[in-house]
Amino acid sequence: MTTLSELIATRRVLVCVGSGGVGKTTTSAIIGLHAALRGRRVLVMTIDPARRLANSLGIEGLDHEIQQIDLSAYDDLGREPGGALWATMLDMKSAFDSIVDRHIKDPAERKAIDSNRFYRFFSTSLAGAQEMSATDRLLDVIDSGQFDLVVLDTPPTTNALDFLDAPSRFAEALDSETIRWFIEAGGRATRGGKLLNVGTGMVVRTLGKFTGTEFFTELGDFLYHLNSVLTGFNERSRLTRSLLSDASSAFVIVTSPDPSTAREAAWFRKRLAEFNVRLGALVVNRVRRPLAHEGLLAAPVNVITDRLLAISGADLIGRPLLTRIAGHLLTNATQFNELARRDAATIDDLRREIGADVHVATVPMYAADIHSLSGLERVRRDLFDLARLDDEDLQRLARTA
């Protein structure tokens, strides 16, 4: 079994996937941070970090630009030399624009595309365009040779693996045969003298009844201009697939111990195998741990009350109040222990389904938000099984933050 620490030390690409709301972005950031502290040059490509997550890493906010993160706060916390951390945000809104910019250099052509109604309405949401743009950037940063490791946070879609699927679906849907057909159907080819055959004519008329004829003209126009972009796509998409299925890449499934989220994680595992990519590790966030000592749970309320009375000092807190507190403490501990048992059972099931060869790392649920430098450090230590933060560590972090 390769542990998460070993993955971080040896891989070139780590892709974090998982359902929405499981802490994927924070986990990606911490994985990147840890690798940098271990001496690697790391880029984290993220989707939309919480402002406070960005702030706790010492940056104001994140955009398309690649920003370096100052790691000096970690100088006394076991930082190894040579490492550095950068972060960038995948701008999903202008995803398609950046693809078009890359492939179309002729200003007149670019202008024609910009004025196409189809492009204007759908460029931000064309199925697969965002994923295409993300993988496009991934190839770029890998090619730049600047980084030892790229950690990629993926968009939270219903089907979190759209990320792998979409570029090829996109390429398939818009192969040259389909495009030619629609360009012809839109009327461009007929202007050039070639007539549609009878069958195609019927199909176009019927579809036209459904969509309106102007739809076809606009669409044909759109595809005509985009032809060269789309041809470039196919090659990039093939390169991305081979990069992601290479032994130097691994996927990390991020999940929570919520039973339905865990079921989705098990399902991701199957889908990853279908895509021929490697599952490196599974991270389970927000795990509730059972009470270290369950003995008191069976005790009657007055036993707890007596114990509380013994520590309450100079009788500042009266017995009635302590009795109420004791009762609530028992209710609370019983409820949380029930959840902790559930979490443990869910994680056991997950381990069985995922297989013994995949490292399952767990991170506890905390009482406070983890969006501070010391919060992140706490998670990093729990995730990578390092010694817990002591008071001295906390003071060091407070001094440098």
Place this chain on the structure above:
Amino acid sequence: MPGLFDMRFIVNTGKGGVGKTTMSIAMAHAFARRGKRVLLMQLNAPDKLGRLYGKPPVGGAIVELAPNIWSVNPTPAEAMREYALMILRFSMVYKAVFENRLVARFLRMMPGMPELVMLGKAYYHEKEEVDGRRVWDVVILDAPATGHGMFLLQIPRVISDALSSGLMAEEARRMLALLTDRRRTMLNIVTLAEEMPVNETIDLKRRLDSEIGIQVGYIIANNIFPRLFDATEERALTELLDSHGTEDDDLGSLLAAGVFRFRRRALQDLHLQRLDKELGLPLVEVPFLFEADLTRDGIVRLADAFTRAVETMEARR
């Protein structure tokens, strides 16, 4: 002013992982208890409901989950077929056109097409009549998470702006009329009392107002820890843990678990206050269930809590 239970078309959305489906089915129970016939429509989601009701996963066919509660979960291809057949009427024409290899391939990735036909299906069910009687009293749409959900709701406007003629444009205009009808339609945002879901909720509400014009009814805050300790007890508890000095023995771990509980709740309160301050919309707090897994019984209790909160708020208006 019509309330939630007067609505005929309900859209529930929110950030991924906040419990939209759970809230949608709880809401379905709340309607069903009032004798209403409910269709809960999911949009090509990995189905969680079939399992919960001891049935096979809900797919393209409408199935009854509980008395008066029905559900459907079509793929875009199924919705497209149903929709195109309704318009074209002849299945031979449908086959020749929509199952044409190139057309099918293209329609699959055509921007907005899956969303349009799915929304079209929901729209059709809202109107559906047999022998002059409505088939459904209410259609609840368990919409996709924020970004995609927003795109789904924008589609009718985008299409009606882009196209001046054709069946698609006419349909889009009718859907737009339904979405913006405050007597029939209400959207609710489901959230957790945590930083990112609250940020998304605030942002989503503003975008819904400026870009869609749909009525936003309730903010539903899910998984709120029921309060166990009052302020005096909280203070005393903190002192007790302090004077005990350790979390590592039996009493210490019991005290620490109590402190953990009220600190998490205090954190939730901060985020609830932020929601209230930024949006000023009716806010329903749905309790966290201390249970191993969601069960039908749990859903009924959520439905109770939800109904009570809504009734109290609407009575005050």
